[in-house]
Amino acid sequence: MATIAIVNHERCVGCELCTRACGVTHAIQLDLERNWVEVSEELCWACGACERMCPFSAIALPPWAEPNKELRDSIYAKNRKPKKSRVVAQAEEIGEEEEEEMLVGRSQ
Ligand code: SF4
Numbered sequence: 028m029a030t031i032a033i034v035n036h037e038r039c040v041g042c043e044l045c046t047r048a049c050g051v052t053h054a055i056q057l058d059l060e061r062n063w064v065e066v067s068e069e070l071c072w073a074c075g076a077c078e079r080m081c082p083f084s085a086i087a088l089p090p091w092a093e094p095n096k097e098l099r100d101s102i103y104a105k106n107r108k109p110k111k112s113r114v115v116a117q118a119e120e121i122g123e124e125e126e127e128e129m130l131v132g133r134s135q
């Protein structure tokens with residue numbers, strides 16, 4: 028039997044946070060009818076990134092698995108950073124421009 032992440036369907040709420048963690052291999056798919064996720068045996072690298080992401084402890088590697096910690100942590104760190112929406116990024120840009128204008132105005 029392949030070592031892959033295992034989903035506890037009684038805990039899974041289908042929030043798909045784990046699918047974000049699994050953005051490299053895309054091994055996790057949401058089953059819309061059942062509202063839980065499934066892991067592809069062919070695609071799972073057993074890195075453990077999904078396990079760290081799930082707030083409900085609903086997905087985990089089996090106890091005998093030794094996760095690739097380096098891969099897991101780098102994927103986890105990448106996915107934990109909140110992505111800025113375009114609107115927020117633009118608002119920040121405008122804010123910086125206005126600040127610069129104010130500073131230039133003060134120095135004149
Ligand atoms: S993060 Fe956890 S609860 Fe959410 S879909 Fe994945 S396994 Fe289910």
Ligand code: SF4
Pocket residue numbers: 031032048049052053054055066070071072073074075076077078
């Ligand atoms: S262990 Fe890694 S590759 Fe496997 S489902 Fe979780 S995040 Fe994806």
